[in-house]
Amino acid sequence: MARDKTARFRDWEYWGKPVPPFGDPNAGLVIVGLAPAAHGGNRTGRIFTGDRSGDWLFESLYRAGFANQPRSENRDAGLRLLDAYITAVVHCAPPGNKPTPQERDNCLPFLRRELGLLQWRVIVALGSFAYDGVCRALGVRKRPAFGHGVEAPLENRRVIICSYHPSQQNTQTGKLTREMLDGVFLRARELVG
Numbered sequence: 001m002a003r004d005k006t007a008r009f010r011d012w013e014y015w016g017k018p019v020p021p022f023g024d025p026n027a028g029l030v031i032v033g034l035a036p037a038a039h040g041g042n043r044t045g046r047i048f049t050g051d052r053s054g055d056w057l058f059e060s061l062y063r064a065g066f067a068n069q070p071r072s073e074n075r076d077a078g079l080r081l082l083d084a085y086i087t088a089v090v091h092c093a094p095p096g097n098k099p100t101p102q103e104r105d106n107c108l109p110f111l112r113r114e115l116g117l118l119q120w121r122v123i124v125a126l127g128s129f130a131y132d133g134v135c136r137a138l139g140v141r142k143r144p145a146f147g148h149g150v151e152a153p154l155e156n157r158r159v160i161i162c163s164y165h166p167s168q169q170n171t172q173t174g175k176l177t178r179e180m181l182d183g184v185f186l187r188a189r190e191l192v193g
Contacts, residue, residue: 014043018092021114022046023085028192029066030120031057032111032130034165035090035099046075047088056166056181057126064185083192087114089133104133112137121158122188127165134160148180149187161188 019036033047040051048054049072061084062070072079090099090107115123115137125131128146135143135152140160143152152160163176163184170176 017045019045019047019088020091021085021087023081024083025085025117026119027081027083027085028119028121029084029188030115030118030123031061031084031086031126032123032134033086033088033126034129035088035097035103036093037097041093044074046072047086048072049077049079050074052168052171053166056171056176056178060166060178060181060185063182064189066185066189085118085120087111089130099129104129104136108133108137121193122191123158123160124184124188125160125162127163127167130165131160131162148176149184151187159191161191 019041033053036047037051037053040054041047041049044050048057054072058067058072058079059070061067061081066082066084068080068082069078071077089111090103091110092103094100094103111133115134123134125134131146134140138154140152140154143160144150146162148162148164150162152162154160161184163181164170166176166181
């Protein structure tokens with residue numbers, strides 16, 4: 001994916017490797033996405049950085065007090081997450097920008113270990129693919145069906161909150177509004193404390 005650049009980023013040297021998670025490793029909130037965008041995280045080396053989905057996400061995190069600034073165009077732009085940590089089910093940019101179940105299953109052991117090491121109270125799963133991956137990683141068998149704002153309570157007062165993914169497909173059609181995304185992160189803030 002790093003060799004097939006779009007015209008507007010042809011002068012960039014793409015990261016082109018698995019994109020690591022970032023944020024506060026002691027965070028109460030973990031945000032789980034699908035996979036790095038081909039010309040966002042795959043280009044910048046940081047998930048949700050340098051793409052429109054990230055613009056929506058970081059603005060919402062900023063408004064909820066989980067980020068020190070509302071934008072991040074590259075890894076050196078000064079963004080810090082506050083009591084938040086971002087990862088993905090799949091850490092490599094998938095062909096066609098859509099991860100497959102096989103890619104999910106290949107990466108699942110990494111997500112399982114990652115979530116086991118973190119001291120989170122709330123996970124926000126961005127999209128049904130992320131929700132499914134998180135539930136598989138945690139061994140959650142009985143769960144509510146995915147829907148925006150749906151909460152899946154777990155043991156030890158932990159919870160998964162579902163959100164539509166802030167993709168252009170969802171934001172440009174109005175399936176996801178800023179108010180809806182803010183509502184999810186304000187609820188996460190309330191649960192994290």
